[in-house]
Amino acid sequence: MNFLLQLLNGLQIGSIYALVALGYTMVYGIALLINFAHGEIIMIGAYTVVFSIQLIFAGTDIPYVFAIIPTVIICTLVGMLIERLAYKPLRNSPRISNLITAIGVSLLLQNTMMKVFGAQSRSVPKIFDHKPIEVFGANISISTIVTIVVTLVLTISLQIFMKKTKYGKAMVATSEDYGAASLVGINVDSTLTLTFAIGSALAGVASLLYVSSYPQAAPLMGSMLGIKAFTAAVVGGIGLIPGAVLGGLILGILEALTKAFISSRLSDAIVFGLLILVLLIRPGGLLGEDHKEKV
Amino acid sequence: MKKKLLSLLLAAIMIFTLAACGGGSTDNDSAEEADEAVTDSDGETIKIGQIGPQTGEVAVYGITALQGIELAIEEINADGGVLGRQLELISEDDKGDPTEAVTLYNKLADENVDAIIGAITSKPSDAIATNSTEDGIPIITPTGTMASITEGKDNVFRTCYIDPYQGEILAQFAADSLNATKAAVLRNTSDDYSNGVADAFIAKAEELGIEIVGDEGYGADDVDFAVQLTNISQNNPEVLLVPEYYEKDVLIAKQVQDLGMDVQIIGPDGWDGVLDVVDADSLESLEGVYFANHYSLDDESEIVQNFVTNYSDAYGENPSAFAALGYDTVYLLKAAWEDADSTDYEATIEALKGIELEGVTGNLVFGENNNPIKASSIIVIEDGAYKFHESIIVE
Incomplete structure (x- = not known):
């Protein structure tokens, strides 16, 4: 029972890592750039959630979850x-x-x-206003379920977008060779901007789900989250969309189980140690090949 | 490829850790200290030096403490001063920086001040305390909680209680008022304050017959405590100690509620301020939390109510615990000078050791290492407001 509960705790934080890792992996896969500012886009998203709820939704009947719209728009614009x-x-x-x-x-x-809004954290109103659901005697919060479902849906649609649409194919082509792609008539500049736009829109979704579980927005909130998500992307195989999800979930579950059954004080040391081991055995990540990087 | 990825990852981690640590702001405002001559009476004034942050990251603590100090000095001067002499405050801005504090200490020592109140934060207090032992100037830090500040330093005192003492108070409270038999601890393992309170709580609780059924930890950057809380809830403790500052307290309380745990949360003074950072919708997760504090605004004793009224008249806001501790510190010095009938350093220190003062922050008596032995107010959060619950003293 305890094991199952802890597994669920791991899935919850893991799916957030996965969602953030998707953004890293998209940008890296196509622009070959590690976008360290990705964590900060999530931070900006979190502030957008706070302000849009305070300024627009408070006092109206619109559910707060619609803050997703301004948040995704702002994040996308900032990313571009x-x-x-x-x-x-x-x-x-x-x-x-x-x-x-x-x-x-x-x-x-x-x-x-930090200069504009101060170093203090801002509290975020409750986004999913439901009591936890009881499953087999365990309480599972709504945001956990929503996070896991949204992550899976986004991953699958992203994968379809890359494989089936013209824009997706243009992205893959750009990632293989800038020069050749522009020779065959692909606008490399707008393709790369589109990549950042999608990556940042994902960050917008991630920020709303993040604050629904951890209701605080703070200027430095993106840095540790960014490191963990980046690690997840690398472990899964950076540049690979399923890799980001796998990496995120593994990182979350490993963290939860280490904290639960080995030591809650040494969890970071143990988890990151294990991840280094994974990279030593499979340098390209779990799903990655050794020399080819692609989306 | 293997090396490249690894080194990239390592570089990224290093850079980001640095970046996370480097968030501090440096305030380059020139330190123009407004040396305040409170009075120009004909006799020689008694000079009180004060060191604390007035600018920079921790300025809010320094400013409120200074306001408490100024209020006390005004009251005393209006009442005729001490030993027939008026008090003069010389306040200096250390920006929360230990090096700066030592420079200012030397400056005040050269001016032959009669006593120093400071510093406000722990590290600068420790720095000036270490430098002061040879000069023998009576020093009282109103708010420095680090244990080492007063250890083995005959001339250094403090008005606040130290971190471990709060742990003992909370254990006493859990045993006597909550009748707890099983307790658990969730602590920030990378923080001295959290560990200090947690260790003392565990030691005292076991002594009082409370069984500690869980002692879980987390790191400074963590926001997810579900795993630790799930582990704790397996053993059904009645009381959960959360020794942490208010920003994290909000997250922890929410997750306790999300997990449907039936446990009484208690905490140290870091919880003070929690109601300012919680959203109205989430208030219910804090309902019923008990925490220890230096004093309570709605303690009905006359001295507290007078202080609260005078302070809010003067500054238009309610006094924080820092203001109350600053205020009491001035009265401590006044009482010591009057007992000693002089402002001689040694006589003042002797008088301080034997002092008994009823202050805003409780009845003050100095014990081992010049640390005060005093009661702590237990505050309960009820209907979205702080309420005074009871006063606890460790026997």
Whole structure:
């Protein structure tokens, strides 16, 4: 019983890691850039949830979950803006410049938000206003169920989008070769912007689900979440959509089981140690191949 | 490929850890201290030096404490001063930085102040305390809770209680008032405050016959406590100690509620302020939580009510525990100077050791290592507000 409960706890946090990892893996798979600012987009999403509920939804009959609309819009815009202003001018520079820029953007966003809204965290109203559901005597919160379902639905639709639509195919082509893709008439610039737009929209969804379980928005909330999700993406095989989900769920479940049955104080050390082991055995990640990176 | 990925991952982790740590702001405002001469009476004034943050990240603590101190000095001066002399406050801004605090300490020592109130945060307090032992200036920190500040330093006192003492108070409360037989602890393992309270609670609780059925930990950046709470709930404790500051307290209380746990949450003074950071919809998760604090706004004793009224008249806000501790500290010095009938350093220190003062934050007597032995107010959260529950003292 306890084991099952803990497994569910792991699935809950794991599906959030998975959702965030999807954004990392999308951008890496196509633009070959580790977008360190991804965690900060989630932070901006969380603030958007807070403010849109306070300014628009409070006092009306609209359920708070509709805050997803402004949140996804703002996150997408911010993601596209970052790509256009910070990454596009450096497209032909060495990769390390891009990496440093990404870190710079991440710090810039953190500190700007801290200056504007203060270092204190903001509380988020209850988004899913339901009592926990009882299954076999265990209480499962609504947000856990919603998070898991949404993650699965998004993964599958993303996979279909990449494989079946023209835009998806253009993305795959761009990821294989910028030059060749533009030769056959693909607009590389807008394809890359679209990649960031989708990645950031996913971050918007993730931020709403995140604050529905952990109802606080704070300027630094994205950094640790970002590291864990990035780790999940790498473990699953970065650049691979199913890999991000697998990595996220494994990370969440490993964390939960370590905390529950080994030690809640050493869990990070043990979990990250295990993950290094995984990478030593399968350097490309669980689903990755050793030399090819693609979406 | 293997190496590349690994080194990328490691680099990322290192950079981000650094980034997370580097969030602190540096305030470069030139330290223009407003040296306040409260009075220009004909006799020589008694000079009180004060060190605390007025700018920077922890400014809010320093400013409220200073307001409490200023209020007490005004009251005393209006009442004729101490030993027929008026009090003069020289306040300095350490920005919460230990190095800065030591520089300011040396400056105040050169000015031959009669006593120093400070610092406000623990590390600067520890720094000036260590530097002060040779000069022998009486120093009282109103709010520095770190145990080492006063340890083995004859001239250094504090007005607040230390972290472990709160753990003992809470254990006493759990045993006497809640009649608990089984308790659990959920602590932040990377925080001295959390560990200090938790360890003392466990030791005292076991002494009082409470069985500790769970002691779980988490890291500073964690937001998910479901696993630890699930483990704890397997053993059905009646009381759960959460030694943590208010921002995390909100998350923990919500998850306790989400898991449908039937447990009484208790906590130390870090819970004070929790109602400012919780959304109205989530208030019910905090309902019925008990926490220890230095004093309570609605304690009905006359001295507390006078203080609250005067403070809110002067500053337009309710006094925090920091303000109350600052206020009491000035009265401690006044009582010591009057007992000693002089402001001589050694005589003042001797007088402080034997003092007994009824203050806003409780009855003050100094015990081992110049730490106060005093009652703690237990506050309960009821109908979305703090209510004074009872006063507890460790026997």
